[in-house]
Amino acid sequence: MFKKNSLKKIRNQGSIVFKSQLLQDLTPFERYELLQLCHRRKFKEGEFIYHQNDPGAGIYFIEEGWVRLVVSKNLENDQTEKFTVDLQAPSEIGIMSIGYEIPRMATAQCLKDSILLGFFKPDFETLKKRNPETAVKFLEAVTNQTMKRFELSMNQLKKTTDLETAFSIMFREYNKSE
Template identity: 30%
Template sequence: MELKDILWTNIFKGRRKKDEAVESILQQVPAFSHLKPKEISLLASIVHRREYKKGEYIFYQGDPGLGMYIILQGEVLIQYTDPDGNKKDLAILRDGDFFGEIALIDESPRSASAICRIDSEIIGFFRPDLFEIIEKHPKLGIQIVLKLAEIIAERLRRTNQEVTQLKTELEALKLALEQTNQK
């Protein structure tokens, strides 16, 4: 490359590609998928990008909930540690997956840890960022909060169904055990 080419090279070209990648991932997240391109661009301008190394914790179980995370590229393990110190892997999340969205609504402690399984690039969208949007762009902020509420409600419905199913199975096992003991 000649000196002339170096002087006139578009130094912002690489940054725009990264911005487009963030916007593309944000558009795929259910909490933001209903937003217009201009709103997605606004959101992309305030989210936080960070690279994590394999084995690095994004957050620990018990940490205060500060916001949600979206995997731009990589792999994240969600892991629960019971009171006896036993670890249970709950989920493995990959490119485009998101987690921790309840923290945008509620600052309760994290119910599990998030650990990078491979080197990963993660987007963080934090509670103060959401409040800034609500303050500066109330209509957009309300749209995001309502969509988050829908996502949380759907997860709660699924959890209720699973608990009901487990209760039914437990009752059936209990009944079978009682019948076995009566014989």
């Protein structure tokens, strides 16, 4: 009835549906509905998914495999400082690109052959038309996840600098617009 590969695909997508922190506030039906709009893509070991500073076009759910995120910073002495994070299924990358015009903060590269589900801005527009309530819940989940990361970053910044520096950084751009 089902081929071995079909069962594996269903199992992997089920893992995303039920284990994704980003999707935890959506019902199983809403998660399934969102994943039906995703684009399944196979990446080879070493292949890049996107590069740091690329326009954020969508989110990726890691269905199978390992992905390395690399943040690079050029230093004054012509050297580069790098920080890496390795993620495996079921995880998601690029969450801030849905609903926000934020360039990619890191480069994403596959550490081994991987399968990712891409959910892009046009897919989000389709979701909004088909089921606005699910789209709102999904965007709320993205916002909540982003705000949790922001809070962790601010708390770490307050620990490594002083309170005045941390808050002046946070409000510097805000005050420029006035």
